[in-house]
Amino acid sequence: MTTTPTGTESATARRAVGTAHPRVEGYEKVTGTARYAGEIPFVDLAHGALVLSTVAHGRIVSVDEAGALRMPGVLAVLHHGNAPRIETEYVGFLGAPDPTTAVFQHDRVPTRGWPVALVVAETPEQAAEAAASLEVTYREEPHDTAFRPDHPDAYYPGSTIVGPPVSERGDQSAALAASAFVVDELYETAEMHHSAMEPHAATARWNGGRLEIVDSNQGTVWVASELAKLFSLDLSAIRVRSEHVGGGFGSKGCRAHQVAAVMATTQLRRPVRVVMTRRQTFSLAGHRAPTAQRVRLGADAGGRLLALDHESLNQTATGYEWVEPAALPARTMYNAQAHRTAHRLVRLNVPSPTAMRAPGEAPGSFALESAMDELAERCGIDPVELRVRNDTQVAPGSGKPFTARRLVGCLREGARRFGWEQRTPRSGSTREGRWLIGTGVACASFSARAMPTTAAITAHPDGTYTVHVNAADIGTGARTALTLVAADELGTDTAHVRVRLGDSDLGPAGIAGGSTGTRSWAWAVNLAARELRERLALGADIPPQGITVRSDTTEAVKALGHHERHSFGAQFAEVAVDPDTGEVRVRRMLGVFAAGQIVNPLTARNQLVGGMTWGISMALHEEAVRDARTGGHYSPDLAGYHVAANADVPRVEAYWIDDPDPEDPVGIKGIGEIGTVGAAAAVTNAVWHATGVRQRSLPVRPDRVLAGGAGPTGA
């Protein structure tokens, strides 16, 4: 069918979209009957355990394959000396493939935690024992894993996945010289790990000439197409399924475990399951690169920006370039006559970084929104008011107008709900017993994009419908949202709609990434539903096999062009700081978002609050620390790497204002990431307000609070 953007008009009144609906797979999830990737039974299943390097740089000298094969139950040991050669010279969805994924191709070890072998055995215990006992000897070479702002090897990359690394307009030094107030500070964010609750798991087998993978991922066609390229197979020869996914956050694409499982099943001719251990995810599953960001702001006496320069440096692997686009928020948020953003990289002997929930936006908004808060302080202007004064209807990066920018609405509504007007501007002015109390604000933006997607809907003779769309519900509630979208457009009750997803045989579709998933899939579902309803309106009998209508949004998405389409938000936080112990507690948090049509308020609120919870976690807890001597992490597990626990998270409220996207048939913009953006800065700005001391390095650990002294009491 032909597909063109047709605005928000709909032949039927909306009944389901916009109303709270429990998850359609909720019963399975609360009863434990929802099966995740590592839980699908296979006859004759063998278990593979990955072996990772214990040196940070060097070459593999030997792998004692024979010793491992003598152990009970061991079926195979795959390593660079015997593994099949695969194709690595291609350009995939995220550019060149991450070399960590193309396992066992050479003897070089670029980082600690690099996959060097796969041991396959009859039982998980046998595989784990043999993997732990496998003797691998290395010739070590010097390594450098120490990320620092002044690293001499920093360089400007050629390009990034989000456009040129540098944007520049106007004369910075002239604008700064003309400024009444200047902020020039360095902000640092820590190495962070996705830490999805379900570790990566894949089972591979050959079935009737096709390669079948049962996996946990954010896009089955994405993974299938990467595997097709790596193994030089036709895409149609691979089927990847991924029905329930225990979290992804950017880490669940094509990774070493799937590739190793394919190699093993090809050799053994029986199903092989490879599950990463929690510790292995810290080097195999990507991470958010640590950043060092210098932000320079210059403003006139009224707080209006004259100069903005945001430069970010992040670590990447020696064999893989990942630009953490932390200076991107500046291209959306605030304008200035002299406006510059820049990204630099430094290659270290660390595992490959990748996208992690709000890549760029999360660390970048911390730096930019902290700097804006510092500017407000220096100008003596309320931080909400300063941001309102610097609102722009034209995107600084492109010079194009926004399709909609309701940032001021979010700020005003948030300030009202939060009780911002009761705030005393002076820092360190509120005390409750031993606790210093402070409040902070920060802004958020996230781009609203869509990816080409196909869908098919079948009308059955019994009045029910089956929606086929290769979506990935990684906890976003996509399955439920698509049910609501289909029901409305079909003019039926949600109980009559089944959604089938997570299977590459369902056809091409966008991934669960970049906050584009639900928007992209809903678009295709909406179009198919619309045409199916028109078809059924003719009154034809429905044959036993049903009537099926297909849609493809490729042309429609292309026709969208490059508009400045973004979601916006305002984040507010209240913290309590103990000046004697340095402990920071978030006491409440509130966010207001203008983020398109909200499809399911129940799950949307949860997702936005979840994003804000990530902000708390980023601000106060998350930090993967490397030992410079070994090049490895200290305690790469969920005890050593703390993510916010229940007691770390107070009352968190998320609200939204009306903001449907006129060019999307359902009005959706996407809400997966914006909740995280600005959240950390709201917390740290509140810490400043409580203590009078700026915290420019994340996380705000107790020792950092103590080292800073607690302003009025510490002085």
Next chain:
Amino acid sequence: MQTSTSSEITLDVNGEEHALSVDHRTTLLDALRERLDLTGSKKGCDHGQCGACTVLVDGRRTVACLQFAVAAEGREITTVEGLAPEGGALHPVQQAFLDLDGYQCGYCTPGQICSAVAVIEEHAAGWPSAATDDVRPESGASSLTPEEIRERMSGNLCRCGAYVSIVEAVARAADERAADERGAAASTEEAAV
């Protein structure tokens, strides 16, 4: 003859006896997941750090990844699959998680739910927590405030960040249990009159 590295054991899971031969290294979690096909209990870390594998052993919450299967013999084990009769009504905690969206990806959910079932009982039995202001036995049970729930549920990580909904769900289930108890007490009184 049986080798010295495995044993024949019987596990009592959800009211059913299961005889199986296990490698001594097999954890209770792996026995449930790999041998009994009870995959509701999840493996998030295998180190006792995330709580996704929480089950009830003799009514007390336990991380099944830190217990060997052979050590669980003779214990009454309840997993998420055993909280509600098959095809029957959900356990009130399960229903509250479903209604109030106390989850997102669902992977930590069985552990959260098992933990919550035990938390409500522990609290009702007067066990204090680090969030309990007055821990003197004579002061009686405090109310199960959000602070109490957050503290008591902190052994169960949720990376999606659904804690706010989880706390709401646990609070609702606890309120329902308290109301049921008051109702039962009232009808006992009535019967006595």
